[in-house]
Amino acid sequence: MKKIILFVLFTLVLYAKSSDYSIIVHKPFNSALLDITQDYDRTITAVGFSKSYKQNSNTAISYSDAFEYLSNHSNKFGSQMHIMKVDSNAKIIISKLSHLSEFNEATAVVKTSSNGYFIGGYTLSGSLLIVKMDANANIIFSKTFGTKNYDRMSNLILMSDGGVLAVGSSTTSRETSDNIFNSGLGNNDIFITRFDKSGHQLWSKKFGTKYDDKGVDAVEAQDGSILVISSTSNEKKRDVNFMHLTENGNKIWLKHYIKAIDDDKVIIPKKIIKLKDNNFIAVLTQYNHMQKEHIRIVKFDLYQNILLDKEIYTTYPSVINDIKEYSDGKLIAVGYIKDTFNTDGLAMILDSNLRLLTQEHYGSENYDVFNAVSILSNSQAAVAGIHTDNNSQETNMWILKLNRNAKIVQIASNNIDIYQELTDIFKKEIYNGKLAINKDLSFEFLDNALLFQTGQYQLNQKQTEFLKTFSQKLLPFLYKNRNLIKTVSVNGHTSSEWKSVNFDTSYLNNSELSLQRAYAALSCIYKTQPLKIKIWLQKILVGSGYSYSKNIKYYTIENKKKSRRMNFKIILK
Numbered sequence: 135m136k137k138i139i140l141f142v143l144f145t146l147v148l149y150a151k152s153s154d155y156s157i158i159v160h161k162p163f164n165s166a167l168l169d170i171t172q173d174y175d176r177t178i179t180a181v182g183f184s185k186s187y188k189q190n191s192n193t194a195i196s197y198s199d200a201f202e203y204l205s206n207h208s209n210k211f212g213s214q215m216h217i218m219k220v221d222s223n224a225k226i227i228i229s230k231l232s233h234l235s236e237f238n239e240a241t242a243v244v245k246t247s248s249n250g251y252f253i254g255g256y257t258l259s260g261s262l263l264i265v266k267m268d269a270n271a272n273i274i275f276s277k278t279f280g281t282k283n284y285d286r287m288s289n290l291i292l293m294s295d296g297g298v299l300a301v302g303s304s305t306t307s308r309e310t311s312d313n314i315f316n317s318g319l320g321n322n323d324i325f326i327t328r329f330d331k332s333g334h335q336l337w338s339k340k341f342g343t344k345y346d347d348k349g350v351d352a353v354e355a356q357d358g359s360i361l362v363i364s365s366t367s368n369e370k371k372r373d374v375n376f377m378h379l380t381e382n383g384n385k386i387w388l389k390h391y392i393k394a395i396d397d398d399k400v401i402i403p404k405k406i407i408k409l410k411d412n413n414f415i416a417v418l419t420q421y422n423h424m425q426k427e428h429i430r431i432v433k434f435d436l437y438q439n440i441l442l443d444k445e446i447y448t449t450y451p452s453v454i455n456d457i458k459e460y461s462d463g464k465l466i467a468v469g470y471i472k473d474t475f476n477t478d479g480l481a482m483i484l485d486s487n488l489r490l491l492t493q494e495h496y497g498s499e500n501y502d503v504f505n506a507v508s509i510l511s512n513s514q515a516a517v518a519g520i521h522t523d524n525n526s527q528e529t530n531m532w533i534l535k536l537n538r539n540a541k542i543v544q545i546a547s548n549n550i551d552i553y554q555e556l557t558d559i560f561k562k563e564i565y566n567g568k569l570a571i572n573k574d575l576s577f578e579f580l581d582n583a584l585l586f587q588t589g590q591y592q593l594n595q596k597q598t599e600f601l602k603t604f605s606q607k608l609l610p611f612l613y614k615n616r617n618l619i620k621t622v623s624v625n626g627h628t629s630s631e632w633k634s635v636n637f638d639t640s641y642l643n644n645s646e647l648s649l650q651r652a653y654a655a656l657s658c659i660y661k662t663q664p665l666k667i668k669i670w671l672q673k674i675l676v677g678s679g680y681s682y683s684k685n686i687k688y689y690t691i692e693n694k695k696k697s698r699r700m701n702f703k704i705i706l707k
Contacts, residue, residue, distance in 0.1 A: 155224050155535035155543040158521050161185060165216065167531045169242045169506045170518035173269070174249050176511060177227060179219045180518040180533055181253055183239040186214040186231050212237030212258055217251070217271045220533055222707070224545055230271045236278070238263050242290035244298060246331070250274070252298045254290030262287050262300060262325075266333050275333060280304060281340075285325060289351045294358065296331030301362060303348040304340060324349035324364050326383060339383045347375065350403045355436055356412045359386065363406040363416055372400045374418055378436070387438070401430070404469075405457055409433075413441060415488075417454045417467070420445070427451040429469075431488050444488040452480055456506045458515070464491070466515050466540065468504035471495055479504040479519055479532075481540040494540040498524050502532070513538055544617040552618065552706065559607050568600070575704040586698040591626075591650035598658060605659035612704065613667050621705040622675050624659070626651030629694035630682040641681055649679030655700045 159165070165184035173179055215232035217240075232238065240255040249269040256262050261278040262285045268274060283305035291299045304325040323342035326349060329335055341347070346367040353361050362377040378386040405417040418430040429452055433442035446452075454469040463486035471480040478497035481504065485491055496502065500522040508516045514535050521532035535543035556571050563569050570578045579585070583596045593601070612619050626648035632640035656677040660668060685697035 155545050157220055157224050157226065157533040159184075159218065159226070159229070159531040159533075160523075161216075161530070162528075164529045165531050166520045166529055167216075167218070167505065167518035167533065168240060170508045170516050170533070171243050171245055171251075172508055172510050172516065173219070173245070177219050177221050178508075178510075178516045178533065178535075179217065179228075179243060179251065179271075180506075180516075180531075181215065181217050181240040181243040181251075182518070182531055183213040183255075184216045184231065184531065185211065186233065186237070213239045215240040215253060215255055215263075215265065216531070217243070217253070217267070218531065218533070219271065222545075224533075224535075228271050232265065232273065232276075234263075234265075234276055236261070240265075241287050244290060244292040247296055252290060252292070252329075252333075254287050254298070254300055256285065256287045256302070260284035260286075262302060262327070264290070264298070264300065264329060264333065277333065279327060279335065279338070280325070288349055291352050291354065293328070293354050297329050297336070299352055299354070299360065300327045300329070301325075301349045301352045321346040323347050324362065324377070326352070326360075326362065326379070328383065337383045341377060341385065341388065343375075351406045353406050353408045353414065355408065355414075357436075359436075361406060361414060361436070363403045365403055372402060374401055374403045374416065376416075376438075404453070404455055407457060407459065409459055410461075410463070412436075415457065415459075415465075417457050419453050427453050429454050429467075431457075431484075433488065442488055446482075446484075446488070446490050448493070454480075454482070455504060458507055458509045460509060460513065460538070464538075466507055466509065466536070466538075468507040468517055468519075470503040475499070477501045477503060479517070479534075481507075481515075481517070481536055483538070483540050492540055494536075494542075496534065496542065497521065500524055500526065501529065504534075510535075514543055552615070552704070555611065556608075556704075559611060560604075563604075569604075575706070577702040579699060579701060582695070584699075585695060586651060586700075588629075588631075588698065589647070591647055591654050593654050593658060597655075601655060601658045602662050605662060608702075609659070609663055609667055609671070613670055616670055616674075618706050619674060619704065620707045622671070623703045623705060624652050624656040624675070624677045625701050625703065626653075626655070626677070626679045627684055627697055627699050627701070628680075628682050629697040630685055630692060631694065644681040645679055647679075648681050649677065651700055652677035652679050 161184040163185040167180045167182035170180040215238050217230050219228035220226050236257040236259055238255050238257045240253050242254045244252050246252060251267045253265045262280040263278050265276040266274040281304050285304045287300055287302040289301050293299055302325050303322045305322055323340045324347050325340050327338040343366055347364055349364045351363050355361060358381040360379040364375045366373050366375045377388045400421050402419040404419055407415050413433055413435050416432045419427050420430045422428050429446040431444050434440050450471050450473045452471045454467045457465055457467040459465050465484040467482045469480045470477050476499050478495040479502045480495055482493045483491045502521050504517050504519040506518045510516055514537055517534045517536060519532045520529045522529050537543055553573060568581045570580060584600055628644040628648045632643050660671055686693045
């Protein structure tokens with residue numbers, strides 16, 4: 135199996151990162167991250183669980199019965215919902231446990247309109263759980279809900295009205311007095327509950343067949359109706375079940391199955407999403423003739439028509455846990471891939487026809503899984519999952535960022551100071567009065583020999599020689615730290631005069647001249663670079679002409695000579 139091993143340096147025994155955007159959070163005993171989203175301030179928030187110990191509130195109590203003591207001191211250690219927020223430099227901003235009264239695990243997180251969160255999960259005692267938090271992960275309220283039986287939440291879906299839909303399963307109730315009892319006849323039934331944006335429960339219903347049903351995921355259609363994907367198990371078979379509900383939870387249709395290609399094989403639903411064309415994709419795990427997991431993706435419409443049905447074949451058994459659509463119709467999918475010896479996190483890029491374009495594997499020589507992915511505003515993707523260190527049996531929380539080619543995002547060392555590095559690189563030129571570097575990373579050329587003559591834009595010999603030397607120092611450094619660089623701007627400027635023309639013509643003529651000066655400087659530095667830097671510059675190098683809008687003045691008097699110039703500015707991400 136192709137493998138990319140992530141080497142990480144551990145800091146304070148809490149989290150680790152290298153030049154890769156990879157954060158591994160170590161806690162005692164098993165922990166995991168199961169869902170992830172982007173915040174309005176462009177940070178990333180992920181949820182999952184880690185372990186917590188509940189202190190006995192009455193430490194002075196004494197016991198005469200050993201069994202009473204054991205009863206009162208059991209269940210003091212277990213999972214608690216864990217929320218983490220990280221910034222663009224892979225720095226942890228928030229890391230909080232929920233500290234709710236019952237041990238619990240989070241399965242999903244969605245953003246609220248007030249920049250907070252709805253988090254869905256379940257208690258370890260079998261109740262469903264919804265928590266609302268503010269932007270700083272402080273709990274506004276928490277609610278448990280469900281039946282008297284054992285319930286489990288699979289996902290929490292954001293609805294167009296700002297509320298959420300909880301999807302999961304519940305052990306069958308046979309009490310006709312249960313007002314949410316609908317058609318549950320098997321071991322488990324699909325259990326769906328809808329809340330408004332204030333957390334008030336709107337309705338809660340159970341659905342199912344006479345077999346064992348499990349609600350897996352749901353999505354809101356354009357018309358406000360709801361599509362639910364679930365599994366139905368019958369002896370050794372497991373099929374995928376689709377259900378269409380109204381916004382009020384009334385059943386439109388049920389029992390539309392997608393079966394395994396071979397009738398005796400197991401097929402498991404993993405995810406359903408709505409595409410930008412208002413059709414839907416369902417991600418499935420299907421076992422092949424060798425009983426190995428492989429990926430199947432089905433595209434369909436609201437009227438049960440199958441538009442595409444693709445199996446994605448990989449060398450090793452593979453599973454997709456989550457999938458999202460880019461604005462251009464391509465898709466990113468994450469999950470895991472495994473061989474005889476270990477399991478790695480899997481990231482795939484697919485085209486709009488569900489053809490595999492590329493895939494990458496991440497992990498060490500142990501157990502690593504990607505559970506969820508969220509596409510970010512800059513087209514990168516944030517991934518939440520599980521990482522296991524070598525020679526360890528404990529899973530850890532894991533956050534990564536991936537580029538659009540599924541390769542991991544690179545970040546520079548936290549210790550780098552671009553301004554200080556540039557002043558060190560150009561200390562000779564600064565000392566000799568050739569240039570100045572400002573805190574905003576703009577370069578001002580101070581030598582009169584580097585200024586333009588009136589009406590000229592072609593570079594003279596001294597300008598050309600200086601720009602070649604300047605770019606040979608600047609661009610290799612910027613290329614080395616290219617993950618931090620958003621734009622290199624080359625700017626042309628003029629003085630305000632233009633002989634024998636009116637005000638408008640003067641401005642327009644100077645605009646053209648300033649663009650010509652910017653192009654001359656840009657062309658000079660570009661042509662002198664090696665190919666790899668040229669390819670990078672094509673993405674980030676821009677030229678701008680400012681006419682005389684930023685001319686040089688001393689008090690209110692324009693310095694026309696100093697105004698006829700070029701300068702550079704580095705813009706960071």
